[in-house]
Amino acid sequence: MNPRIKSWAWQGAAVIAVALLATWFSHNLSTNLAVRGMQVDFGFLASRAGFDIPFRLVEWDSSYPYGWALYVSGVNTLLASALIVVLASLLGLALALMRLSGNPLAAGTSRAIIELVRNTPQLVQIVFVYVAVLQVLPPMRQSITWFGSIFLNVRGLYLPSPSGTAYDWIITATVVIVIAAAILWRRLGLIAAPRLVVLPPILILGAVIAGFTASWDHPVLRGFNFVGGTRVPPELLALVLGLGIYTSVFIAEIIRAAIEGIHRGQSEAARSLGLTANQSMFLVVLPQALRILIPPLTSQYLNVIKSTTLGAAIAYPEVLQIFARTVLNQSGRAVEVMTLVLGVFLVVNLLTSAAMNAWNRRLTLQGR
Amino acid sequence: MQRLTKMMRRGVVAAMAGGIAAVFAGGVAMAQLAPPPGPTVEAIKKRGTLNCGIDTGVPGFAAQDASGTWKGIDIDYCRALAAAVLGDPAKIKYTPTTAAARFTVLQSGEIDVLIRDSTLTFTRSTALGLDQVAVNFYAGQGFLVRKALGVAKAADLQGATICTVTGATLELNIADFARSTGAKIGTLLFDKAEEAIAAMEAGRCDGYTDDSGSLAGMRSTLKVPADWMVLPDLISKEPLGIHIRSGDARWQKIVFWLDTALKSAEEFGVTKANADQMKSSKDPFILRLVGVEGDFGKMLGLDNEWALRAIKVAGNYGELYDTHFGPKALDLPRGMNNLYNKGGMHYTLPLR
Numbered sequence: 001m002n003p004r005i006k007s008w009a010w011q012g013a014a015v016i017a018v019a020l021l022a023t024w025f026s027h028n029l030s031t032n033l034a035v036r037g038m039q040v041d042f043g044f045l046a047s048r049a050g051f052d053i054p055f056r057l058v059e060w061d062s063s064y065p066y067g068w069a070l071y072v073s074g075v076n077t078l079l080a081s082a083l084i085v086v087l088a089s090l091l092g093l094a095l096a097l098m099r100l101s102g103n104p105l106a107a108g109t110s111r112a113i114i115e116l117v118r119n120t121p122q123l124v125q126i127v128f129v130y131v132a133v134l135q136v137l138p139p140m141r142q143s144i145t146w147f148g149s150i151f152l153n154v155r156g157l158y159l160p161s162p163s164g165t166a167y168d169w170i171i172t173a174t175v176v177i178v179i180a181a182a183i184l185w186r187r188l189g190l191i192a193a194p195r196l197v198v199l200p201p202i203l204i205l206g207a208v209i210a211g212f213t214a215s216w217d218h219p220v221l222r223g224f225n226f227v228g229g230t231r232v233p234p235e236l237l238a239l240v241l242g243l244g245i246y247t248s249v250f251i252a253e254i255i256r257a258a259i260e261g262i263h264r265g266q267s268e269a270a271r272s273l274g275l276t277a278n279q280s281m282f283l284v285v286l287p288q289a290l291r292i293l294i295p296p297l298t299s300q301y302l303n304v305i306k307s308t309t310l311g312a313a314i315a316y317p318e319v320l321q322i323f324a325r326t327v328l329n330q331s332g333r334a335v336e337v338m339t340l341v342l343g344v345f346l347v348v349n350l351l352t353s354a355a356m357n358a359w360n361r362r363l364t365l366q367g368r
Numbered sequence: 369m370q371r372l373t374k375m376m377r378r379g380v381v382a383a384m385a386g387g388i389a390a391v392f393a394g395g396v397a398m399a400q401l402a403p404p405p406g407p408t409v410e411a412i413k414k415r416g417t418l419n420c421g422i423d424t425g426v427p428g429f430a431a432q433d434a435s436g437t438w439k440g441i442d443i444d445y446c447r448a449l450a451a452a453v454l455g456d457p458a459k460i461k462y463t464p465t466t467a468a469a470r471f472t473v474l475q476s477g478e479i480d481v482l483i484r485d486s487t488l489t490f491t492r493s494t495a496l497g498l499d500q501v502a503v504n505f506y507a508g509q510g511f512l513v514r515k516a517l518g519v520a521k522a523a524d525l526q527g528a529t530i531c532t533v534t535g536a537t538l539e540l541n542i543a544d545f546a547r548s549t550g551a552k553i554g555t556l557l558f559d560k561a562e563e564a565i566a567a568m569e570a571g572r573c574d575g576y577t578d579d580s581g582s583l584a585g586m587r588s589t590l591k592v593p594a595d596w597m598v599l600p601d602l603i604s605k606e607p608l609g610i611h612i613r614s615g616d617a618r619w620q621k622i623v624f625w626l627d628t629a630l631k632s633a634e635e636f637g638v639t640k641a642n643a644d645q646m647k648s649s650k651d652p653f654i655l656r657l658v659g660v661e662g663d664f665g666k667m668l669g670l671d672n673e674w675a676l677r678a679i680k681v682a683g684n685y686g687e688l689y690d691t692h693f694g695p696k697a698l699d700l701p702r703g704m705n706n707l708y709n710k711g712g713m714h715y716t717l718p719l720r
Contacts, residue, residue: 334472
């Protein structure tokens with residue numbers, strides 16, 4: 001048979017099979033819902049939620065609707081994901097460099113950590129870290145205190161929180177200017193120095209100036225808990241540590257493979273030109289290794305975003321816990337709630353994947 | 369062309385709606401007309417085991433002992449039901465379900481009945497499409513707190529953080545209680561009770577909240593139970609009971625009258641030990657209960673000794689309560705869970 005016709009026939013058959021399966025699923029769903037006198041309806045999103053979310057970055061109280069709970073918990077999921085990605089990448093790089101350092105102590109330590117962490121279950125590690133974190137931190141009335149207004153105890157890290165119109169404006173303006181400058185750095189060509197040297201101090205300067213104009217809300221121990229200020233809960237800390245360490249060992253192996261994939265000649269040439277070992281690693285080898293490691297790294301980052309749902313086991317209020325547990329239980333709308341939760345993760349992961357692919361395309365060598 | 373596709377689409381929608389309507393009508397017709405004992409019992413008999421949905425581990429209701437055997441009042445209900453339907457209390461497949469998954473597991477048909485200290489509520493009956501058959505334990509939501517806190521009643525918990533499990537009515541009750549009294553109580557939600565208890569013992573929260581029956585059970589699992597107390601007041605009504613899928617009225621009747629039989633047995637003094645001798649009783653209610661008079665079992669689609677077998681598994685309701693919550697077990701006073709004529713809430717419908 002003509003291979004083209006053959007390939008078309010196979011693809012057509014696959015499309016039909018998928019369509020049939022989808023039809024069967026939706027028919028199954030509608031029949032079963034109808035038998036129980038139920039229907040798919042997203043109207044519940046506007047009903048009053050009535051529950052409390054113990055940790056949040058955006059506004060929430062129990063009078064807000066269910067739909068808003070998805071936003072609040074979504075922000076929590078994104079916060080945890082971002083922190084874990086940063087921690088896992090830095091830790092992964094450190095472990096990979098230790099493993100390749102040639103120093104037997106460093107290489108052995110790194111290897112032991114990697115084997116220990118990647119061969120034990122993820123959820124067990126997270127619960128272990130959580131219980132460990134809770135055991136280490138002191139009880140509330142014996143908090144570790146810094147400067148009289150920062151407290152660390154088993155309930156979390158309490159920080160004074162700034163507020164005020166001037167504060168908001170200065171912070172926003174600084175961030176916008178720095179991001180714009182970072183993107184247009186070469187085109188502007190104002191200073192010859194690299195942007196990584198110039199921009200971070202500007203960011204810090206802006207924050208300090210803003211801090212002087214703000215009114216600060218200090219945490220105070222009242223009754224059972226500290227009142228006021230911002231609180232970083234131990235659940236977030238445990239989730240970031242647990243999942244960050246778990247992911248870092250996989251990233252370490254990816255980085256190691258990428259570095260070993262760069263021809264030895266590259267680092268030898270760099271060394272013979274008079275570059276130090278560090279310079280040859282960070283200026284010659286790593287930038288080239290980046291091209292190899294981005295695609296597998298993307299998969300790890302996508303895994304991190306999905307794995308934040310394990311936070312539900314240790315009471316971190318992310319999408320799965322707040323939406324797929326509490327909201328589902330209260331509203332009874334299993335099909336609608338699970339569709340939304342899957343949709344949220346799909347959108348977030350597709351965006352992440354698109355961003356990583358764009359970065360990858362920029363780094364790809366022309367003509368290769 | 370466009371009109372044609374529109375017509376076609378309309379035709380497809382009509383056909384699909386017709387199909388759904390036909391299935392729906394069929395379902396309703398089956399529920400009304402199915403001869404006893406109904407499709408659920410037919411399926412149970414064919415498979416030879418009762419699929420019973422239970423809790424993952426709350427002493428008193430359902431928990432595994434050192435040898436891995438399930439124990440608890442909910443377990444004994446499952447066994448009594450299996451004895452009544454299949455004639456053998458051991459022919460059960462237990463499915464431990466989390467608070468979040470339990471109703472989905474029941475809706476999907478994985479289990480025949482859910483006996484899992486679950487509160488009967490309006491939403492669960494309507495939005496979830498379930499039948500709420502009977503209450504086998506009257507509870508209320510209470511608090512377990514450290515004695516050292518010096519809290520005497522729930523209203524003193526202003527500003528406290530309470531650990532609990534997600535997917536239950538517990539968190540909503542706290543929010544409602546806080547809203548009505550103006551108190552501010554934070555909640556921290558865990559997947560499983562064990563993790564919530566571990567966090568509480570580590571000092572992450574000031575207390576733990578659950579149904580009064582479960583609280584007594586969880587307190588018994590703490591490292592130093594004497595350091596902790598259950599607050600006297602309850603902030604909600606939690607009638608814990610039996611759920612089944614809507615749509616099989618025959619099955620609903622069997623489960624309902626099984627619960628009644630266990631409670632009637634206590635009322636008329638029929639126990640695990642004397643059940644067989646009661647066949648020669650002079651009380652017509654007892655004779656109907658143990659299957660000597662009337663064709664009550666046959667009317668349910670079972671045989672007449674269905675209730676006798678159920679009672680002989682672990683005893684009447686009072687004996688079940690005593691085994692799992694009595695002075696030798698969790699030591700929880702009977703209170704609301706006594707029979708109506710002894711100051712409690714269990715009022716049985718007459719067997720006649």
